[in-house]
Amino acid sequence: MTVFHFFNCAILTFGPHAVYYSATPLSEYDTLGTSVKAALVYLGTALVKLVCLATFLNVSENDSFDLYQELLKALIGLIDVAGLYFALTQLTYRNISQNHKFQAVGLGWAFADSVLHRLAPLWVGARGLEFTWDYILQGLEANANLVLSISLAALGSLMWLRKNKPKTLIPIIYICALIVATMPSITSYLRRGMGWHFPKVVGFELFTSLVMAFISWQLFSACQRPSV
Amino acid sequence: MAPRKPREPQVLESFYPVVALVFILVACVELCDAATVVDVYRLIHYDISGVPFGSRAATLNHHASSLHFPSAADLSRSVLIIPLSELNITFLQECISQKKRLGGLLILLPRFLGSDGPKNDDIKCPHNGVGMIKDLLVELERLLIHSTIPYPVYFTSEGEDINAVLADVKNNDATGQLATATTGGYKLVVLAAEPRKLVSSTITNIQGWLPGLKSDGDASQLPTIAIVASYDTFGAAPELSVGSDSNGSGIVALLEIARLFSLLYSNPKTRGRYNLLFGLTSGGPYNYNGTHKWLQSFDHRLRESIDYAICLNSIGSWDDKLWLHVSKPAENAYIKQIFEDFSNVAEDLGFKVDLKHKKINISSPRVAWEHEQFSRLRVTAATLSELSAAPELLERTGGLADNRLFLNENKIAKSIKLVAESLARHIYRYEGKNIQVFADDSSLAVNPTYIRSWLDLLSRTPRVAPFLSKDDPFISALKKELEVHTHDVSLQHEVFDGMFTFYDSTAAKLHIYQVASVTFDLLLLLVLGSYLVLLFCFLVITTRGLDDLIGLFRRPPSRKVKTA
Numbered sequence: 001m002t003v004f005h006f007f008n009c010a011i012l013t014f015g016p017h018a019v020y021y022s023a024t025p026l027s028e029y030d031t032l033g034t035s036v037k038a039a040l041v042y043l044g045t046a047l048v049k050l051v052c053l054a055t056f057l058n059v060s061e062n063d064s065f066d067l068y069q070e071l072l073k074a075l076i077g078l079i080d081v082a083g084l085y086f087a088l089t090q091l092t093y094r095n096i097s098q099n100h101k102f103q104a105v106g107l108g109w110a111f112a113d114s115v116l117h118r119l120a121p122l123w124v125g126a127r128g129l130e131f132t133w134d135y136i137l138q139g140l141e142a143n144a145n146l147v148l149s150i151s152l153a154a155l156g157s158l159m160w161l162r163k164n165k166p167k168t169l170i171p172i173i174y175i176c177a178l179i180v181a182t183m184p185s186i187t188s189y190l191r192r193g194m195g196w197h198f199p200k201v202v203g204f205e206l207f208t209s210l211v212m213a214f215i216s217w218q219l220f221s222a223c224q225r226p227s228v
Numbered sequence: 229m230a231p232r233k234p235r236e237p238q239v240l241e242s243f244y245p246v247v248a249l250v251f252i253l254v255a256c257v258e259l260c261d262a263a264t265v266v267d268v269y270r271l272i273h274y275d276i277s278g279v280p281f282g283s284r285a286a287t288l289n290h291h292a293s294s295l296h297f298p299s300a301a302d303l304s305r306s307v308l309i310i311p312l313s314e315l316n317i318t319f320l321q322e323c324i325s326q327k328k329r330l331g332g333l334l335i336l337l338p339r340f341l342g343s344d345g346p347k348n349d350d351i352k353c354p355h356n357g358v359g360m361i362k363d364l365l366v367e368l369e370r371l372l373i374h375s376t377i378p379y380p381v382y383f384t385s386e387g388e389d390i391n392a393v394l395a396d397v398k399n400n401d402a403t404g405q406l407a408t409a410t411t412g413g414y415k416l417v418v419l420a421a422e423p424r425k426l427v428s429s430t431i432t433n434i435q436g437w438l439p440g441l442k443s444d445g446d447a448s449q450l451p452t453i454a455i456v457a458s459y460d461t462f463g464a465a466p467e468l469s470v471g472s473d474s475n476g477s478g479i480v481a482l483l484e485i486a487r488l489f490s491l492l493y494s495n496p497k498t499r500g501r502y503n504l505l506f507g508l509t510s511g512g513p514y515n516y517n518g519t520h521k522w523l524q525s526f527d528h529r530l531r532e533s534i535d536y537a538i539c540l541n542s543i544g545s546w547d548d549k550l551w552l553h554v555s556k557p558a559e560n561a562y563i564k565q566i567f568e569d570f571s572n573v574a575e576d577l578g579f580k581v582d583l584k585h586k587k588i589n590i591s592s593p594r595v596a597w598e599h600e601q602f603s604r605l606r607v608t609a610a611t612l613s614e615l616s617a618a619p620e621l622l623e624r625t626g627g628l629a630d631n632r633l634f635l636n637e638n639k640i641a642k643s644i645k646l647v648a649e650s651l652a653r654h655i656y657r658y659e660g661k662n663i664q665v666f667a668d669d670s671s672l673a674v675n676p677t678y679i680r681s682w683l684d685l686l687s688r689t690p691r692v693a694p695f696l697s698k699d700d701p702f703i704s705a706l707k708k709e710l711e712v713h714t715h716d717v718s719l720q721h722e723v724f725d726g727m728f729t730f731y732d733s734t735a736a737k738l739h740i741y742q743v744a745s746v747t748f749d750l751l752l753l754l755v756l757g758s759y760l761v762l763l764f765c766f767l768v769i770t771t772r773g774l775d776d777l778i779g780l781f782r783r784p785p786s787r788k789v790k791t792a
Contacts, residue, residue: 004746004749004753005744005749005752007753008749008752008753008756011753011756011757011760012756012759015756015760016760016763019760019763019764019767020763020767022764023763023764023765023767023768023771024767024768024771024772025771025772128741129415129417129739129741129743130741130742130743131741131742131743131744132742136752
C-alpha cells in the first residue's frame with residue numbers, strides 16, 4: 001500500500017517530463033542527448049550554487065525571513081540563469097532547431113532539478129506507513145517547476161539566440177525572465193516571510209507558472225512572426 | 229548520425245557509479261518516520277504454577293479505535309484506546325469474561341501517573357476526584373492481573389500527541405464507520421519480539437549492621453534488633469510499578485532510621501548495647517520469598533540473638549492510626565513490651581497505634597505479612613503498617629495506583645519518629661519516661677529533605693524483582709546508602725524460584741501512523757493517470773495538431789512507420 005503511494009507520487013513528479021518529451025516533436029527529432037547535456041549542466045550549476053551558498057550564507061538557527069540573506073540567496077539563484085545561458089549558447093547541438101532546443105534544455109533542466117531535489121525525500125518518505133499530503137504537493141510543485149523551466153529557457157533563447165526581435169518587446173522579455181528567474185526566492189519569501197502553508201504556496205506556484213508560460217508563449221510567437 | 233552513437237553510451241556509462249552510489253545510500257536509509265512515537269508499558273505477563281495470567285502478546289499492528297465504536301463492529305482487528313477517565317470497569321470485565329477478541333488495548337493514564345513521576349506543578353494543582361482515580365486504578369489493576377488476556381494490553385500516559393490522535397479517532401468512530409484498511413485512520417504499531425520467559429532471575433537482599441557496644445569481659449553475644457523492609461514491587465505494568473507507599477515509605481523509613489542510629493552509634497557514649505540489623509528484602513509480593521531466604525541463610529546463633537524484628541510496610545498515607553500486626557497473642561511478654569513502647573511513643577506524638585493479632589496458618593503457603601516469615605522461625609516480630617487487615621496475594625504491592633501523589637511526607641516522618649523513638653527507648657532503657665531522643669530541632673531530628681529526595685527517587689524507579697538484575701543501579705544505590713550509615717553491608721543473591729514465571733518485553737515504543745486507505749491510493753492513481761493522458765493529448769494537439777493525435781491512435785507505432 002505504501003509502495004503504491006510512492007508509485008503514485010513518482011508518477012506525479014516525473015511523469016509530466018516523460019509525457020512532455022513523448023508528446024511534443026522533441027521525441028521525433030531525438031533530442032534526448034540535448035536534454036541529458038542540459039541536465040549535466042544543471043548538475044554543475046547546482047554544485048557551484050552549493051559552494052556559493054556554503055561560502056556566503058550564514059546558517060540561520062531559526063526559520064525566520066532575513067532580507068539581506070534572502071537577497072544574497074536570490075543573487076546566488078541567478079547562477080541558474082548563467083548555467084542556462086551556457087546550456088543554450090555554448091553547447092553545440094547538431095541540426096536542432098531553436099524551437100526544439102530550448103524545450104529540450106528546459107526539459108532536461110527541470111528533470112535534473114526534480115531528480116536532485118525530490119527523488120530522495122520521496123523514496124525515504126512516501127514509502128513509510130505514515131500518510132501526508134506533502135509528497136503529492138511536492139509532485140505538483142515539480143509540475144510547476146517544469147513549466148517554469150521551459151518558460152525560462154524560452155525567454156533565454158529569445159534573449160540570447162534570436163537576433164531580430166521587435167524592439168518594443170525586449171524590456172518585457174527581460175522583466176519576465178527576471179520574474180521567472182527569481183521565482184524560487186519569491187516562493188521562499190511567501191513560505192517564510194508571510195508564513196504561507198505548503199498547499200497555498202504550491203497553488204501559487206502552479207498559478208504563476210501557468211501565467212508565465214502563457215506570457216512567454218505569447219512573446220515567443222510574437223517574435224516568431226516577423227521572421228516567418 | 230555516425231559520431232553520435234559512440235558518445236551516448238559514454239554519457240550513460242558515466243552515470244553508473246552515481247546510480248550505484250544512490251542504491252547504496254538508499255539501502256542504508258532506515259524507515260522510521262511515524263507521526264508520533266510514544267513510550268508504552270505492557271501489562272504484566274506471568275504464570276502462577278503454569279496457569280497463564282496477564283497480557284499474552286506484545287506485537288501490535290492494528291488500526292486505532294475508541295470507545296465510541298459502532299455496536300456491531302468487529303474489534304478483532306483494531307486497538308481500543310481508552311483514557312482512564314472514560315474507563316468503565318464493567319465493560320472491560322465483560323470484554324474479558326466473554327473472551328471478546330480485540331486487536332489490542334491501550335489504556336491512557338493521567339499524565340501525573342506517568343513514568344517520570346509527578347511533576348511539581350502537577351502536585352500543586354488541585355485534582356478533583358484524585359481519590360476516585362486511585363480506586364479506579366486499584367480495581368483496574370486487580371481485574372487485569374488476575375485475568376488471562378490473549379491480546380496485547382499497553383499503558384501510556386496521556387500527552388498532546390496521543391490526545392490529538394484519540395480525538396481524531398473518536399470523530400471517525402462517531403461517523404459510524406470503523407477504520408480499517410479501506411477507510412484510513414490511524415495505525416498503531418509496536419514492533420516487539422515474542423515475549424520470552426525470564427530464566428534464572430535473581431532476587432537480592434541487602435543487609436547492614438550497626439554493632440552495639442560490648443562491655444569488657446562480656447563474652448556473650450549482644451542481642452540484636454532487626455529493622456526490615458521489603459523493597460520490590462509488583463503491579464499491572466512492571467515499568468510503572470514504583471510503589472511509593474508500598475513499600476517506598478518503608479525503605480525511606482529504614483534508611484532514615486539507619487541514619488539516625490548511625491549518628492548515635494558513632495559515639496561510644498551513646499552506643500547502645502544492642503546490635504542493629506537493617507535488612508532490605510526482595511520478593512515481598514511473592515509471599516516474602518526473599519525474607520524467607522534471608523532468614524534461612526542466618527546461622528542458628530544469630531537467629532537466636534534477634535530480640536525482635538520490626539517490619540515496615542506501607543506507612544506513608546495513614547489517617548490517624550497505625551497498626552502493629554503480630555502473629556503471637558497480645559499476652560505474650562515480648563509482644564506486650566513492643567506494643568507498649570510503640571503506643572506510648574505514639575501517644576506522645578499525638579496518634580494511635582493498635583495491635584492486631586493474626587495467627588499463622590503453617591499449612592497455607594500464603595504469607596501475608598513480612599513478620600510472619602520471622603514468626604515461622606520463632607523469632608519475635610511485628611509489622612508496622614497503615615493497613616488494618618492483611619492484603620491478598622499480589623495486592624497492595626506498589627502497582628499503578630501507588631503513586632507519589634497519594635503519599636503524605638509528614639506521615640512518613642511521624643512513622644519514622646515513632647519507630648526510632650520506641651527503638652531508642654528500648655535500647656537505652658528509657659521505657660516509661662517521656663524523653664525525646666529525636667526531638668524536632670535537635671541534631672538528631674528526622675530530616676524531611678532526606679525523606680523527600682529518597683521518595684523522589686523511589687517514585688521514579690520501577691522495581692519488580694524479576695526484572696531487576698543483580699547489579700541494577702537501584703540495588704547499588706541502596707547498598708551505597710546503607711554503607712554510608714552502617715557497617716558490613718552485604719548483598720545476598722538468591723535464585724528467584726517458586727510458582728511465579730515472568731516474561732520480558734515490559735516496555736516498548738508505540739508508533740502511530742496516519743495511514744491512507746487503499747481506495748484513496750487507487751483513486752489517486754486514476755486521477756493522476758487521467759491527468760497525464762490529458763496532458764499528453766493537450767501537448768500533442770498544441771504542438772502537432774489534432775490530426776496527429778488521431779493519427780497516433782490509427783497507426784500506433786508512428787515512428788516505426790516513419791523510419792520504414
